[in-house]
Amino acid sequence: EAGVTQFPSHSVIEKGQTVTLRCDPISGHDNLYWYRRVMGKEIKFLLHFVKESKQDESGMPNNRFLAERTGGTYSTLKVQPAELEDSGVYFCASSQPRGGMNTGELFFGEGSRLTVL
Amino acid sequence: AQSVTQLGSHVSVSEGALVLLRCNYSSSVPPYLFWYVQYPNQGLQLLLKYTSAATLVKGINGFEAEFKKSETSFHLTKPSAHMSDAAEYFCAVSDWKAAGNKLTFGGGTRVLVKP
Numbered sequence: 001e002a003g004v005t006q007f008p009s010h011s012v013i014e015k016g017q018t019v020t021l022r023c024d025p026i027s028g029h030d031n032l033y034w035y036r037r038v039m040g041k042e043i044k045f046l047l048h049f050v051k052e053s054k055q056d057e058s059g060m061p062n063n064r065f066l067a068e069r070t071g072g073t074y075s076t077l078k079v080q081p082a083e084l085e086d087s088g089v090y091f092c093a094s095s096q097p098r099g100g101m102n103t104g105e106l107f108f109g110e111g112s113r114l115t116v117l
Numbered sequence: 118a119q120s121v122t123q124l125g126s127h128v129s130v131s132e133g134a135l136v137l138l139r140c141n142y143s144s145s146v147p148p149y150l151f152w153y154v155q156y157p158n159q160g161l162q163l164l165l166k167y168t169s170a171a172t173l174v175k176g177i178n179g180f181e182a183e184f185k186k187s188e189t190s191f192h193l194t195k196p197s198a199h200m201s202d203a204a205e206y207f208c209a210v211s212d213w214k215a216a217g218n219k220l221t222f223g224g225g226t227r228v229l230v231k232p
C-alpha cells in the first residue's frame with residue numbers, strides 16, 4: 001500500500017512568488033493534516049481536513065496560505081505571495097477516523113522543503 | 118492547551134549504551150502520547166504510542182517508553198544503542214477527546230551514535 005506522498009520534495013523560489021505543495025494521502029484516509037517545521041523550531045500544526053471539509057485551520061499563519069482538498073482526495077497548500085519566513089519543511093499526514101480499536105494514528109509523508117530567497 | 122518539552126536538542130551516545138530521551142507534557146485532559154522518529158531524508162515514522170492502556174509501551178526497533186502521570190513524563194529508552202538509531206526523535210501529545218488527532222510536538226532531539 002502506498003504511503004503519504006508529497007510533491008515537490010524541495011522547492012526554491014524568490015520572495016513574492018507563488019508555490020503550491022501537493023499531498024496525496026493514503027487511500028481511504030478521510031483525515032488529512034498539514035504541519036510545518038521552520039528551521040530550529042517545533043513541528044507546528046497548520047490545518048486538518050475531514051474529507052473535503054476544513055475541520056480545524058487554527059494553525060494557518062495568515063491569509064497568504066490557502067489549503068484545498070477538492071473531492072476529499074489529494075490536498076494542495078498554496079503560498080501566495082511567499083515571504084522569507086515561510087521557509088521550512090511542510091509535512092502532510094493522513095489517518096483513518098478514530099473509533100473502536102483505531103486510535104487514528106497519523107502517517108506522515110517525507111515533507112516538502114520550501115526555501116524562499 | 119497542550120504542550121511538550123523535550124530536554125536536550127542533541128544527545129550523543131556510544132554504540133551499545135543506553136539511550137534515554139526525555140519528554141514532559143502538559144495537558145488539561147488525559148493525553149494520548151507518541152514518539153516519532155525521522156531518519157535522514159525520510160518522513161516521520163511512529164515509534165510507539167500511549168493511549169490509556171498499559172503505562173509501559175513497547176515500540177519498534179527495541180524502543181520503549183513509560184507513561185508517568187504523576188511526573189507528566191513519557192521518556193523514551195532503548196537499552197543498547199545501534200548506529201542505525203542515529204536520527205531525530207519527536208515526542209507529541211494529542212487530545213483524545215478531539216475528533217481528530219491533532220498533534221502538538223516537542224522541539225525534537227537529534228541522536229548521534231558514536232562507534
